[in-house]
Amino acid sequence: MFVSDCQDPGLSAPSRNPFRPGFNRSPQLLAGRxxxxxxxxxxxxxxxxxxxxxxxxxxxxxxxxxxxxxxxxxxxxxxxxxxxxxxxxxxxxxxxxxxxxxxxxxxxxxxxxxxxxxxxxxxxxxxxxxxxxxxxxxxxxxxxxxxxxxxxxxxxxxxxxxxxxxxxxxxxxxxxxxxxxxxxxxxxxxxxxxxxxxxxxxxxxxxxxxxxxxxxxxxxxxxxxxxxxxxVTSLDRSATIEALGVPAQQAGRPFEPAALQHLAERTGGYPYAVQLYGYHAWSVSEGHGRITLAHAQAAAGPANTQLEQGLYLSRWNQASRREQEYLAAVAAVIARGESATATSIAAQLGRAPKEVAVYRERLIAKGTLVTDGRQSAFTVPGMAGFVQRTAAAARRRGAGGDEEAARAIHSTQRGRRRPRPPDLGR
Ligand SMILES: Nc1ncnc2c1ncn2[C@@H]1O[C@H](COP(=O)(O)OP(=O)(O)OP(=O)(O)O)[C@@H](O)[C@H]1O
Ligand SMILES: [Mg+2]
Missing domain, CATH: 3.40.50.300 (P-loop containing nucleotide triphosphate hydrolases)
Known part of the structure; x- marks a missing residue:
């Protein structure tokens, strides 16, 4: 039970979800463009x-x-x-x-x-x-x-x-x-x-x-x-709130303000994540009159599972071993709360910035990393944590660690309720 306005979910048919996670799927509201x-x-x-x-x-x-x-x-x-x-x-x-x-x-x-x-x-x-x-x-x-x-x-x-x-x-x-x-x-x-x-x-x-x-x-x-x-960038805060709030409102189940703020923060305005988190917040609030903060928080589990199985993993697998090392260095620098500049990432790798610049360029070209000219960041919010866990699992297992790492990630998801994925992304 999340809120007092709960109705009996068994009494009504599930409503149509107004969010559209998935590549090439037009959102109900194209915000911020x-x-x-x-x-x-x-x-x-x-x-x-x-x-x-x-x-x-x-x-x-x-x-x-x-x-x-x-x-x-x-x-x-x-x-x-x-x-x-x-x-x-x-x-x-x-x-x-x-x-x-x-x-x-x-x-x-x-x-x-x-x-x-x-x-x-x-x-x-x-x-x-x-x-x-x-x-x-x-x-x-x-x-x-x-x-x-x-x-x-x-x-x-x-x-x-x-x-x-x-x-x-x-x-x-x-x-x-x-x-x-x-x-x-x-x-x-x-x-x-x-x-x-x-x-x-x-x-x-x-x-x-x-x-x-x-x-x-x-x-x-x-x-x-x-x-x-x-x-074309991630959505700013007000566009993110619009992209989440308007479709839900129009579909008859508005977000409570705290829930909206939570999801805006969590998705970082990345449009695919906006649709994915919105989709799951809607699903877990089925049978309720509003989407509360508790619903928004509960959406993180299934949304993150899908991101890990789809987007994060495919980006990781598309990276060469050297590029994966670079990604792991970016994640480690970010985890220490430092700014992920070309110099600090190279230092993490124990190399000169020039020696590893090519991996940085390739990862930007693939759309896995973005840069504001100085600092690098992961395009998809939450990917830094995934990379850290995956790289650590790969290190523990040595050669052939990619598959082991992927298995390790999937095994942590065993036993969780698995919603039918609308789209696993690329
Ligand atoms: N302005 C927006 N507001 C809300 N949701 C959006 C917006 N733009 C895109 N989305 C959602 O983001 C997801 C990705 O959109 P799309 O497939 O157009 O991305 P893309 O940039 O073409 O990705 P790729 O480079 O992989 O082809 C879809 O679920 C879409 O509904
Ligand atoms: Mg596209």
Whole structure:
């Protein structure tokens, strides 16, 4: 029993949980993104009035909400202008151009203007026309593609769409997710095509999203350097409170103020954690009229279990042994209450800062660590403790410690009530 307003949970069916932990899952309330959405609205208005706006580049660590922002921009465009969306998620270097051409062909089909697109031939097609032309499905085969440089293929595909849309007043929204995976050559071809589009005033809004490694000098493409860059970060305190409080209030079970403050602190405003803790606070308060501090505290167990089994463990396993040593040093410095600068972390490792700088850079590029230019911190709140326990378990067990450590962590969870995970994250 948590509070006096308890009702008998057996009497009513469980309510729909208003929180959405999981990657690519749009939250019920997209909090704290007014600046980026304002910029997107301006870009859409510019494109609708016949000028191609500067593209938007959204950069942020894993789980901060880049993908849901791309979807939000496309939704706004769909609602206000009936715009179609050309959506690309880059899955491997070299996959970008075929994927973009494929998606362009889909949009073209739904707009009803299909012409042969850069050698792509519809092998079979099932069209499911959705709102504003989004939602077509078509299978294409690229076997007969002529050996044109990618620039021409992209330019011609987008030019055809631009031409069609110019007459309708609906700008095309092109979103590119996981842009850090695209090869530099692909980005250069895309950039050259967009530059051509600017000269031709295509009604096209381009929004890219990627990890902070997009900033690496080795990857830079001049055209995108001139994009409007936005840092997608964790939510500030008031946005965190809004992201937790509003969905719960709207779903009919508000948080008590102390519970909200507790979860805002606990999640550190990291959007994935906000959804995860909110989800569990809602679940444990089932049958009650309000979410109390006790409910919020009780959410920590299952939320943390999920973070450990999903996000923390996958980040740890994605790190090389040297990177894991670096992470353990960061965690040790933080645990001593010291500031985790490049110097103090290197000292913890018994090395010179220069010798270990490469691991720091790689971990920042992977989105596991963030830095304010001086101090490093874990992107996901609570990961420092996990790293300390995992590294200690690995040290005790010697070689092959990763698996042992993972087992040790899971064994501490044995016997706990295990909620059905909504999503284990990546
Ligand atoms: N502004 C926000 N307010 C509340 N919740 C959010 C917000 N942005 C994202 N979320 C939640 O955070 C989680 C992660 O979002 P998303 O998948 O868009 O992150 P991402 O940055 O694309 O991550 P990755 O780099 O791993 O692809 C989702 O559960 C989503 O609902
Ligand atoms: Mg994403």
């Amino acid at each position: 007014d600046e980026i959405l304002g910029a997107a609205r301006s870009a859409l208005a510019e494109a609708a009035s016949g000028t191609m706006p500067t593209s938007l580049m959204l950069v942020g660590s894993r789980g901060v909400g880049k993908t849901v922002l791309l979807r939000e921009v496309a939704d706004i465009a769909g609602q206000h202008y009936g715009s179609p969306r050309l959506r690309v998620e880059v899955t491997s270097p070299g996959s970008f151009v075929p994927h973009l051409l494929h998606e362009a062909a889909l949009v073209e089909q739904t707009l009803g203007t299909t012409r042969p697109a850069g050698g792509l031939h519809a092998a079979s097609a099932t069209i499911r026309a959705g709102v504003a032309g989004v939602g077509a499905e078509v299978t294409l085969d690229r076997s007969a593609a002529p050996a044109f440089p990618d620039y021409y293929l992209i330019r011609d595909a987008l030019a055809r769409l631009a031409e069609t849309l110019r007459t309708t007043g609906s700008p095309l929204v092109v979103t590119v997710d996981e842009a850090q995976v695209a090869s530099r050559d692909d980005l250069s071809s895309f950039a050259a095509a967009l530059q051509y589009g600017e000269e031709e005033d295509w009604p096209v809004v381009v929004v890219l999203a990627g990890l902070p490694s997009m900033r690496d000098p080795g990857r830079s493409v001049t055209y995108f350097e001139r994009s409007n860059w936005y840092e």
